[in-house]
Amino acid sequence: MSKEIPTPNLETxxxxxRSDFELRNCFxxxxxxxxxxxxxxxxxxxxxxxxxxxxxxxxxAPAFFSPQPLLSRLTREAPALVVxxxxxxxxxxxxxxxxxxxxxxxxxxxxGLLAASGWSIPMVLLASILIGALLGAFNGxxxxxxxxxxxxxxxxxxxxxxxxxxxxxxxxxxxLPEKLQWFGFSQKFxxxxxxxxxxxxxxxxxxxxxxxxxxxxxxAVGSDAEAARLAGIHPQLxxxxxxxxxxxxxxxxxxxxxxQSPQVDPNSGTGLELKVIAAAVVGxxxxxxxxGNLIGVFLGLLLLGCISPALIYLHIEAYWEKAIQGAIIxxxxxxxxxxxxx
Amino acid sequence: xxxxxxxHFLLRHETILFLVLVNEWLYFYIVGRRFASYDNTCDxxxxxxxxxxxxxxxxxxxxxxxxxxxxxxxxxxxxxxxGKLWRDAHLPIPGAIVITLCIGALAGGLNAAxxxxxxxxxxxxTLGTYSLFxxxxxxxxxGVDTFTNFPEWFLFLGQERFLGIPAQAPxxxxxxxxxxxxxHRTTFGRSFRAIGFSPEGTRYAGIPVERRIALAYxxxxxxxxxxxxxxxxxxxxxxxxxxxGYELYAITAVVLGGTSIFGGIGSVHGTILGVAAIAVLxxxxxxxxxxxxxxxxxxxxxxxxxxxxxALPKILxxxxxxxxxxxxxxxxxxxx
Numbered sequence: 001m002s003k004e005i006p007t008p009n010l011e012t013x014x015x016x017x018r019s020d021f022e023l024r025n026c027f028x029x030x031x032x033x034x035x036x037x038x039x040x041x042x043x044x045x046x047x048x049x050x051x052x053x054x055x056x057x058x059x060x061a062p063a064f065f066s067p068q069p070l071l072s073r074l075t076r077e078a079p080a081l082v083v084x085x086x087x088x089x090x091x092x093x094x095x096x097x098x099x100x101x102x103x104x105x106x107x108x109x110x111x112g113l114l115a116a117s118g119w120s121i122p123m124v125l126l127a128s129i130l131i132g133a134l135l136g137a138f139n140g141x142x143x144x145x146x147x148x149x150x151x152x153x154x155x156x157x158x159x160x161x162x163x164x165x166x167x168x169x170x171x172x173x174x175x176l177p178e179k180l181q182w183f184g185f186s187q188k189f190x191x192x193x194x195x196x197x198x199x200x201x202x203x204x205x206x207x208x209x210x211x212x213x214x215x216x217x218x219x220a221v222g223s224d225a226e227a228a229r230l231a232g233i234h235p236q237l238x239x240x241x242x243x244x245x246x247x248x249x250x251x252x253x254x255x256x257x258x259x260q261s262p263q264v265d266p267n268s269g270t271g272l273e274l275k276v277i278a279a280a281v282v283g284x285x286x287x288x289x290x291x292g293n294l295i296g297v298f299l300g301l302l303l304l305g306c307i308s309p310a311l312i313y314l315h316i317e318a319y320w321e322k323a324i325q326g327a328i329i330x331x332x333x334x335x336x337x338x339x340x341x342x
Numbered sequence: 343x344x345x346x347x348x349x350h351f352l353l354r355h356e357t358i359l360f361l362v363l364v365n366e367w368l369y370f371y372i373v374g375r376r377f378a379s380y381d382n383t384c385d386x387x388x389x390x391x392x393x394x395x396x397x398x399x400x401x402x403x404x405x406x407x408x409x410x411x412x413x414x415x416x417x418x419x420x421x422x423x424x425g426k427l428w429r430d431a432h433l434p435i436p437g438a439i440v441i442t443l444c445i446g447a448l449a450g451g452l453n454a455a456x457x458x459x460x461x462x463x464x465x466x467x468t469l470g471t472y473s474l475f476x477x478x479x480x481x482x483x484x485g486v487d488t489f490t491n492f493p494e495w496f497l498f499l500g501q502e503r504f505l506g507i508p509a510q511a512p513x514x515x516x517x518x519x520x521x522x523x524x525x526h527r528t529t530f531g532r533s534f535r536a537i538g539f540s541p542e543g544t545r546y547a548g549i550p551v552e553r554r555i556a557l558a559y560x561x562x563x564x565x566x567x568x569x570x571x572x573x574x575x576x577x578x579x580x581x582x583x584x585x586x587g588y589e590l591y592a593i594t595a596v597v598l599g600g601t602s603i604f605g606g607i608g609s610v611h612g613t614i615l616g617v618a619a620i621a622v623l624x625x626x627x628x629x630x631x632x633x634x635x636x637x638x639x640x641x642x643x644x645x646x647x648x649x650x651x652x653a654l655p656k657i658l659x660x661x662x663x664x665x666x667x668x669x670x671x672x673x674x675x676x677x678x
Contacts (some may be wrong), residue, residue, distance in 0.1 A: 038599055083577065084523050096465070125504035142646065142650075144649055146649070146653045146654075146657060147653065147656075147657070148649050148650070148653055149603045149604065151409070152593075152597050152603045152645065152649060153467070153646065153649065154648045155590060155593060155594065155597075155645070156594075156641075156642040156643070156645040156649070157646075158590070158641065159590070159594070159638045159639070159642035159644075160638070160639050160642035160643065160646075162638065163635040163636070163637070163639045163642070164635070164636030164639050166638075167633050167636065167639065215446035245567045249512070255538075274472070274473070276468065276471065277469060278470075278473065280470070281466055287463045287465055287466050288463065317481065317484065318509065319477075319480045319481045319483075319484050320477065320481045321477065322473050322474075322476055322477025322480055322481075323473070323474055323476075323477025323478045323481050324477065324479070325473050325477065326470050326471060326473030326474025326475070326476075326477050327470075327474055329466070329469065329473060329474075330456065330467070330470035330471065330474065333456070333460075333462050333466050333467060333470060334456065334460060336462070336464070337456070337460030337461060337462045338460065340460075340461070342459075
């Protein structure tokens with residue numbers, strides 16, 4: 001009766017204790033070139049689109065690459081990058097947060113007011129992160145405890161925060177003390193510091209998402225909350241914490257934004273939510289949850305952020321920026337849809 | 343009508359929202375000066391027609407479990423194109439209106455094609471077209487061009503009264519009746535709800551799911567174009583930023599009106615009550631000499647309360663059995 005079951009050879013390091021499938025997916029080795037391309041199709045295609053754009057700029061407008069303007073442009077994108085990481089986590093967890101723009105404005109204004117009233121920079125940083133985390137916790141608590149759809153809840157908090165801020169401040173700018181500019185360093189050092197902070201954050205988050213249980217929980221809850229619950233994860237708690245963490249990132253990003261200018265614009269976060277969601281989507285984060293990669297988000301944000309300076313350097317009217325952004329989003333999702341159909 | 347059905351009626355979302363609306367109205371009637379005058383009522387009506395139209399067509403979309411973020415941007419694009427057709431292409435206004443409506447249908451068709459043919463999530467598709475439509479409007483006008491000096495008779499549509507009521511009200515009522523009949527008295531409405539509950543099940547029941555969804559989005563495009571024309575007539579000018587943020591107001595009104603964002607449950611009269619609640623609130627606050635911003639805050643709070651109220655019964659039912667079965671569970675789990 002017995003077809004002999006091959007006993008797994010546990011000693012060999014290469015051996016087959018588990019199936020090849022698992023080995024390839026968990027540890028990421030033994031991948032052929034074709035598999036690599038098909039698995040990282042989105043990142044590669046966004047990267048090649050970005051390369052093409054940069055190539056076009058290098059040929060037609062080499063001035064784009066002169067170091068100082070390039071550095072300033074990258075610095076301006078750094079806060080959005082931090083927020084985009086947060087929103088990517090939220091989307092991977094199969095939620096969405098459209099109130100990040102309003103949160104960003106509220107955090108900016110609060111941090112500006114605290115700094116103007118004489119708080120030291122570390123305290124302002126801490127307070128800004130804390131305020132962001134509190135706003136995120138409010139969203140997260142309602143969404144996780146009452147299991148309400150996140151898009152509607154954050155739509156409500158978007159309106160509350162935006163109009164609350166307008167009511168309290170009547171659209172006034174906040175004048176910042178001199179010492180807050182670039183954290184009191186020289187401009188060049190400050191710019192480098194911001195860029196390095198954003199990049200470090202991405203690297204740390206990449207590591208957490210790939211190798212730390214907390215990161216894997218987010219993917220698990222995003223792909224199937226019920227299965228995650230049966231596996232011993234508390235999906236509601238994970239959702240709540242993801243929102244809190246995203247809020248904290250928004251707080252950090254708002255401080256990274258206000259140190260760049262002598263005043264705080266209370267409308268600085270308007271439209272930010274759509275920009276970062278677009279970056280995440282272009283970068284291959286699936287709105288159906290459980291799939292996505294921060295490298296893709298990084299590339300997506302760079303691609304979208306490069307468009308408007310590229311338009312100026314290539315002497316195309318800057319009014320086309322939004323239309324081209326929309327076209328890129330649609331192009332990315334259409335490519336996704338076509339691949340899924342094949 | 344027995345007691346149970348009366349209780350059921352009283353606890354319905356629409357009834358509660360109606361009571362909220364009546365309370366709002368009474369409060370502003372007492373506090374505000376000239377709030378309840380006929381002129382002001384016409385004002386409220388006039389200002390809520392565009393958002394009302396968008397909310398009306400958003401209802402079938404949300405019933406199917408979808409969402410359309412692009413309606414506000416489409417309103418802007420259609421307003422610009424309407425102005426362009428009239429001023430630069432020298433078309434007569436009726437011709438421009440017809441072509442604008444066709445453009446609206448085409449834009450809705452783009453959404454519908456991407457969503458149904460490629461099975462893409464509506465949230466992302468309409469996020470893309472949200473950017474695209476607004477961007478096209480900005481690109482066409484270079485961000486600054488505005489279209490003004492429309493003829494008197496066209497402005498009549500948005501600013502004057504016809505038989506004592508605002509001239510755009512009859513159009514709104516016609517669309518309202520059409521959508522109400524579509525959602526509540528036809529098999530289309532039934533199929534929208536069925537799709538919202540279970541698209542796969544609906545497909546097995548022999549309903550052409552894709553075509554029904556496409557119908558909802560194309561309808562949204564046409565009505566957004568209609569709203570653009572009324573908007574242009576009311577303000578007397580067409581600008582690229584027309585209708586910015588209207589999609590959020592429309593979605594708020596629909597959800598406030600008791601339509602589940604997951605689809606399947608909802609009604610058109612609920613949506614109308616939602617629109618009215620928001621419109622009365624924002625107008626009444628001005629008459630009560632309160633800051634305008636309070637309207638947004640209160641709308642948000644109202645939305646959260648409505649959501650919580652709708653979620654509470656579900657939460658309570660999931661909590662109760664768990665607390666009851668907990669002892670028996672621990673018994674069975676304990677080793678013999």
